[in-house]
């Protein structure tokens with residue numbers, strides 16, 4: 351057995367995997383038993399890495415174009431009637447049970463520096479709600495809005511893609527919180543695959559004596575996971591036709607956003623992306639654009655600096671459609687992707703520091719990158735769409751991602767907390783409320799303030815009370831509100 355395996359591993363260029371064989375238990379041995387598959391993976395990784403490292407100035411030059419402005423719809427269209435129409439259309443689709451939300455939550459939160467899933471993070475709001483809770487409550491509220499408007503009870507199934515790292519803790523967290531009062535049968539968790547990390551010369555990395563270093567296959571691993579777990583069949587059974595796919599870290603995400611859904615459905619789109627105007631050339635957001643005429647996202651790690659810095663005559667960035675990882679897919683398109691296109695997705699290379707065991711079996715934390723991880727990206731299916739649309743939204747209303755720990759200046763717990771509190775402060779003023787100090791003195795109002803500024807008063811509104819600022823007048827108009835002010839469902843007597 352060992353001899354046969356040794357032969358196969360040698361032919362696959364991976365004999366080092368047997369170095370500690372004598373010390374391994376049966377389960378660990380079992381995990382090393384697919385040499386041919388490993389070899390194929392290593393070959394692809396080394397090839398992808400060579401492509402990645404080949405100096406390629408001009409690889410995109412002459413092929414990349416910004417999105418044509420006439421193809422970008424959005425909240426800034428200056429047409430409130432259109433926004434209302436789209437919202438109504440979206441709510442209609444939701445009320446008929448045709449819309450699902452799908453969360454990409456398999457990431458490890460390395461940059462944030464926590465050992466648990468990002469969705470469990472508490473950014474320090476007065477309520478101490480976590481990202482998962484905020485999202486669950488937005489789903490409940492949007493279901494309520496749709497069913498009130500169209501008089502039919504409805505629900506938005508919530509699919510959550512996790513990974514080996516996040517499935518266990520996410521399941522437990524939801525159980526411990528009673529699924530945030532969602533019906534458990536409508537919260538569907540499934541797991542994406544993992545892939546081995548590989549050295550630059552194409553050898554699988556051993557993280558422990560009997561354990562290969564593995565990493566999730568990127569958020570584009572979604573498409574294989576949909577097949578592995580028969581998720582599209584599940585959607586079909588439930589009558590879902592449209593799916594809002596988003597990533598876990600944006601605290602302002604509008605779950606199953608009726609405006610976006612309505613826009614995409616009205617345009618007959620099979621695939622759509624929400625974008626914000628990029629704030630500065632090197633901002634780490636993907637660029638929604640066209641390459642060789644096809645709609646595509648060029649990820650921030652792959653945008654040449656000269657493209658990112660190009661300006662249009664009006665001084666704005668020429669390439670400014672920033673991807674906020676909020677996508678629309680029709681179910682028909684997802685079927686096409688999994689049946690015809692998934693195998694054509696080219697993996698991207700991430701060069702990482704991967705802990706390993708050295709020849710003596712001692713664990714080493716490398717100081718320099720030593721390994722390749724291959725990832726697929728969720729947006730790499732855009733070029734296959736027949737009718738792609740982009741929808742531009744306002745950053746301060748819809749995009750504030752939690753990527754880094756508070757030692758960074760951007761995209762941190764502090765900036766996430768501040769952006770949601772600023773939004774709720776603006777909603778309160780718009781609904782006619784005013785904030786006062788403990789001794790009743792008015793707190794001077796501010797209509798606009800920069801993203802680095804704390805709002806003049808602390809106001810948090812539960813998503814169960816308001817999804818996007820609606821329906822607040824009855825609690826706020828003409829009211830003196832203390833700071834901090836927390837409007838939750840008990841105060842609102844829902």
Ligand SMILES: CC(=O)N[C@H]1[C@@H](OP(=O)(O)O)O[C@H](CO)[C@@H](O)[C@@H]1O
Pocket residue numbers: 569597634635636637647649650672673674675727728729751
């Ligand atoms: C593969 C992928 O989806 N990358 C997305 C995603 O980046 P991450 O750094 O992987 O979180 O979210 C960004 C928005 O927060 C978006 O701009 C980018 O294109």
